Amino acid sequence: MSQTIYIKELLDKVDLQDSKPCATPCLPYHHMLQDAGKPYSHLQQYRSIVGALQYLTFTRPAIAFFVNQACQFMHNPMDSHVVTVKRILRYLKGTLNLGLHFQPGLLHLQAYSDADWASDPNDRRSVSGSIVYFGLRSA
């Protein structure tokens, strides 16, 4: 299951068709600061791009954390946040055809649960992440 056309349309909308692709959507251990840089003037544009990215997390769970981070600054985006969002878009450009794959497995629910303690530098709250796998019995 992939959203290739959706990503292409999004890249056309923000004029990043010719950008250089990245291997990851974010630098390791990078955190977005509340007041890094100058306020970004095109509020509407930031909100619409990040809003569109939220719909992409359906087939691309790998960017879920970074989109979640970007969403937290919807009310007052700064220049540095726009750079981070552009990096997510450049990562998507390099992996247009990546999609979620479903395979049969044992009839068993399995989950992974993790938390990153006090990782947000703005208010020192923690981030929790969870993944659930489920397989229907192989045919």
Added chain:
Amino acid sequence: MTDGLSPVLLFTLDSDPPRVDGSLISWASKKQHIVSHSSTKVEYRALAITAAELAWIRQLLCDIHIPLHIPPLIHCDNISVISLASNPVFHSRMKHLQIDYHFVRERVIKGDLLVQHVSSADQFADILTKGLSISLFKHHCSNLMLGFSKSWIERGM
């Protein structure tokens, strides 16, 4: 090239094939509502949220006549949380933990849930809590069942 791998999708060639059984059906990356002193508390809270999600899915499956005979399994990389979830250990800091998070312990004691330890390297949920290096990111991407379709690869990669 695709022998022995999935007939439909081929995972990124520079990453290992996924070591999971089944498909990814639910995931979440969320900022918690409170500031916490202790990292155990944070992990325990995450565990409680995951346990609630699993209980919901199990109930839903039961409603559509797919009862699960093996209790759901949660993998967690924090040893103190695992011991907290299975026996009523007491620690002065743990008394502040809200009662509803002991929902996990209740289910573990009833046998409705299993909690198992995994090393941090095999913690697949890592990708939803922080930014990772390229190699680790690719590794976890394949564990999330992200891959390229075979038809696309045949068209010329």
